[in-house]
Amino acid sequence: MSTDRTYCGTPRAADAGARATAFGWVDRRRDHGGLIFIDLRDHTGILQVVIDPNDAPEAHRAAREARLEWVLRFEGMLNMRAPENVNPKRDTGEVELRASECTVLAVAKTPPFPVNEDADVDEQLRLRHRYLDLRRVRLQRNLRARAKFSTELRRAMSEIGFLEIETPMMIRATPEGARDYLVPSRLFPGSFYALPQSPQLYKQLSMVAGFDRYFQLAHCMRDEDLRADRQPEFTQLDIEMSFVDEDDIFAALEHAIPSAWEACEFRGGRLTVPFPRMTWRQAMDAYGVDKPDTRFEMLLSDLTAVARTSGFRVFAEAVAGGGIVKGICVKGGDDLSRSDIEGPLTEVARGAKARGLAYLWKRADGWHGAIAKFFAPEELDAIGTATGAETGDCVLMVADRPGVVNAALGAVRNHLGRARALYDDTRIDMLWVTEFPMFERSEETGDIGAAHHPFTMIHADDLDLLESDPLAVRSRAYDLVVNGREIGSGSIRITDPAIQQRVLAALGIDAEEARRKFGFLLEAFEYGVPPHGGWAGGIDRMVMEGLGTDNIRDVIAFPKNQQGQEPMTDAPAPVDPAQLRELGIGILPTTPKP
RNA sequence: GGCCCCGUGGUGUAGCCUGGUCUAACACGCCACCCUGUCAAGGUGGAGAUCGUCGGUUCAAAUCCGAUCGGGGUCGCCA
Incomplete structure (x- = not known):
C-alpha cells in the first residue's frame, strides 16, 4: 500500500510533474462547491490536495464526504501552483497534488479538541485522548526530538567505549531512598519485588564484573508525589566507569551530552566544554543554593x-x-x-x-x-x-x-x-557542582542520613572527621546543573571495606544490618573490586531544558497525571479478586473519613 | 497532609468583584444549504450549556457563603 509514498511535507518545486501517492489525515478542508482543497497532514508536514470535479468526479464525491482527521489516500499529479496561488507560509506551498483518486482509509469522529492547531486544552482531556494529543505538531516535535536525543546519546556513549547493559526491572526492595513500587510474587506469597528507583547497585556490580564502562537509558520508578518536572516513571542516562576519577566521568559526559544536544539543535545551542566547576561550598556562599543559575x-x-x-x-x-x-x-x-x-x-x-x-x-x-x-x-x-x-x-x-x-x-x-529578565533565554549554562556534604541531618527526625547515598566516597582530606564531625565531611559527589536546575548527580564510590564500614557506622547502620541490606554488594566487593564511579541524569529533564518547556508531560509519550493516574487506560485499577488470591494478597478496608 | 489557582455548549474564553436586563455572549468546531483557486476560504441558516456537585443566604444565584469532587501549581516528600 505504501509503495512510492510521498510524505506530505516533502514535495518541492523540483518534484513537480511527477505522479504521487500521499497518505495522511485531513488537517483542513476548503469546499468551494466545485473545487475542494484538502490539507493533508502527516508527521512531515502538510500538502495541499486539489480535487476538481471535472478531472475526477469519483475522487470529488469521496472528498466531499471527508471531514477533519479522516485518513485518506490520494493519487494524482504533483503540479506547480500558478504564481498567484503560491502559499509562502508553507514549505510545500509552491506545489499541490491534483487528485485523480481519493480513497477513504478511515473515517473519524469529530475530535474532542482541535488537533490541527496548538490550542491550550485541558490537560486531563488531552491525556484521555493522548493519541490525538500526540498527533498534534508540538508533541510530534517534542517526542521526535527526544528520540533523536536518546539515539545520539547512545551513539556518543558507544563511540567512547561504553557498553549498554540492561538491568532487571524486578529487583529487591531498597531500604533507603524513595518509596518503592512493589510487585507481588506468586511463588512466594508475602514476598515482593520492587521496581528499580535506579540501577545503582547493578551498575556497580557490573564494574566488579569487569565491564569497565557501563551505560544505560534506564527506566526508573519512584512512588513519590509528582511535580511539573517529576513523573513516577522516568528515564535516566545512567553511567558507571572503572579506574577513574571525577575528571574522566566529567569528560565522558562532556562528550555525550553536548553531542546529543547539538545534534538536536536544542535552543540553537552549542555547549561550551568543559563545563565549569564549582564546589558546593562556593555555590552556597555565592548563590545560596546547591544548583546555581549562573546565567x-x-x-x-x-x-x-x-x-x-x-x-x-x-x-x-x-x-x-x-x-x-x-x-x-x-x-x-x-x-x-x-x-x-x-x-x-x-x-x-x-x-x-x-x-x-x-x-x-x-x-x-x-x-x-x-x-x-x-x-x-x-x-x-x-x-x-x-x-x-x-x-x-x-x-x-x-x-x-x-x-x-x-x-x-x-x-x-x-x-x-x-x-527582571537578567539573562538571555537562549543561553544554556551547564556546570558541575562538586564536593557535596557527605551527610545531612533530617529536619524531621534529627537523624543523620547520606546526602547522596551510602556508597559515596569521602573527600580524602576529610577522612579524619568521619567520627568527630560527620556533618563537615565532604564527599566526592557531584551534580550537573543546567540553568539553575539539577539534572543529574553521581559520585566516586567507596571500594575500601574499612571506609565503607565507617560510613555505615556514621549512618547508624551496624554490620548485621549492612549485611542484610547490601550484603550482596559488600560480598561482591570482596572478590576484587575496581575503583569506580558514575553518574545518572534525567533524560526527560534534559529534553525539557533543550526544548524550553516547563512540563515533563510534554516530553513523555504516555505520562501520568498529578495523581499518578493514566486517564486513557484508567490505571491504576482494581484487579480481579482471583488474581489477588493467587498472589496471597488481601485488601484492607479503607479507613472511612471522619 | 498544608497552601495557592482553575472548573460556564465538543474546544477555548467572556460574564462572577458590583445578584435581577442571562430566555447565558463571542470565536473555533459540528450539521444543512449556496459557492470552481482557496490556504484560519467565504456566505446563509441551524443544533448544542439546568454555568463541576451538594447545601445555604435571598423575592431572585453562573454571580454571594459553606462543603465537596475533579484538574493544575507548590511545600512536605523525591538516598
Whole structure:
C-alpha cells in the first residue's frame, strides 16, 4: 500500500510533474462547491490536495464526504501552483497534488479538541485522548526530538567505549531512598519485588564484573508525589566507569551530552566544554543554593561583620545568636518600590522561612530606606563595598541561621533573575557542582542520613572527621546543573571495606544490618573490586531544558497525571479478586473519613 | 497532609468583584444549504450549556457563603 509514498511535507518545486501517492489525515478542508482543497497532514508536514470535479468526479464525491482527521489516500499529479496561488507560509506551498483518486482509509469522529492547531486544552482531556494529543505538531516535535536525543546519546556513549547493559526491572526492595513500587510474587506469597528507583547497585556490580564502562537509558520508578518536572516513571542516562576519577566521568559526559544536544539543535545551542566547576561550598556562599543559575550575577555577599556591630538590632541580635547576615545587590534596583519589596519579594523570602527582607537604596544623596538610620556612615559604606552597590542600586538583606539566609536570598535572587529578565533565554549554562556534604541531618527526625547515598566516597582530606564531625565531611559527589536546575548527580564510590564500614557506622547502620541490606554488594566487593564511579541524569529533564518547556508531560509519550493516574487506560485499577488470591494478597478496608 | 489557582455548549474564553436586563455572549468546531483557486476560504441558516456537585443566604444565584469532587501549581516528600 505504501509503495512510492510521498510524505506530505516533502514535495518541492523540483518534484513537480511527477505522479504521487500521499497518505495522511485531513488537517483542513476548503469546499468551494466545485473545487475542494484538502490539507493533508502527516508527521512531515502538510500538502495541499486539489480535487476538481471535472478531472475526477469519483475522487470529488469521496472528498466531499471527508471531514477533519479522516485518513485518506490520494493519487494524482504533483503540479506547480500558478504564481498567484503560491502559499509562502508553507514549505510545500509552491506545489499541490491534483487528485485523480481519493480513497477513504478511515473515517473519524469529530475530535474532542482541535488537533490541527496548538490550542491550550485541558490537560486531563488531552491525556484521555493522548493519541490525538500526540498527533498534534508540538508533541510530534517534542517526542521526535527526544528520540533523536536518546539515539545520539547512545551513539556518543558507544563511540567512547561504553557498553549498554540492561538491568532487571524486578529487583529487591531498597531500604533507603524513595518509596518503592512493589510487585507481588506468586511463588512466594508475602514476598515482593520492587521496581528499580535506579540501577545503582547493578551498575556497580557490573564494574566488579569487569565491564569497565557501563551505560544505560534506564527506566526508573519512584512512588513519590509528582511535580511539573517529576513523573513516577522516568528515564535516566545512567553511567558507571572503572579506574577513574571525577575528571574522566566529567569528560565522558562532556562528550555525550553536548553531542546529543547539538545534534538536536536544542535552543540553537552549542555547549561550551568543559563545563565549569564549582564546589558546593562556593555555590552556597555565592548563590545560596546547591544548583546555581549562573546565567546572571547578583551574587550573595557576607555582611555578618558589619551587622555584628551595627545599631540595627535585628541584625546584631541575629549575629549574636550565631546567625549570619548576607545581602544581594540589585543593579538598577532604585525602581523597586517599598511595596514591591515588602510584597512579592518578602513573600518569596518568607517561603524560605526568612522572617523578613531588609532593604537599602543607594542614591546620589546617600543611603535610603527605613533602616538606613540604624547604620553609621562607615557601616553603610562597608555594605556598599561588600555588595558592590553603586548609585541607583538596591541592596536586599536577610539575617538568620545560615541555611535560612542562603535559601531565602537564593530564592529572591532566582525570582529577580526571572522577573527582571537578567539573562538571555537562549543561553544554556551547564556546570558541575562538586564536593557535596557527605551527610545531612533530617529536619524531621534529627537523624543523620547520606546526602547522596551510602556508597559515596569521602573527600580524602576529610577522612579524619568521619567520627568527630560527620556533618563537615565532604564527599566526592557531584551534580550537573543546567540553568539553575539539577539534572543529574553521581559520585566516586567507596571500594575500601574499612571506609565503607565507617560510613555505615556514621549512618547508624551496624554490620548485621549492612549485611542484610547490601550484603550482596559488600560480598561482591570482596572478590576484587575496581575503583569506580558514575553518574545518572534525567533524560526527560534534559529534553525539557533543550526544548524550553516547563512540563515533563510534554516530553513523555504516555505520562501520568498529578495523581499518578493514566486517564486513557484508567490505571491504576482494581484487579480481579482471583488474581489477588493467587498472589496471597488481601485488601484492607479503607479507613472511612471522619 | 498544608497552601495557592482553575472548573460556564465538543474546544477555548467572556460574564462572577458590583445578584435581577442571562430566555447565558463571542470565536473555533459540528450539521444543512449556496459557492470552481482557496490556504484560519467565504456566505446563509441551524443544533448544542439546568454555568463541576451538594447545601445555604435571598423575592431572585453562573454571580454571594459553606462543603465537596475533579484538574493544575507548590511545600512536605523525591538516598
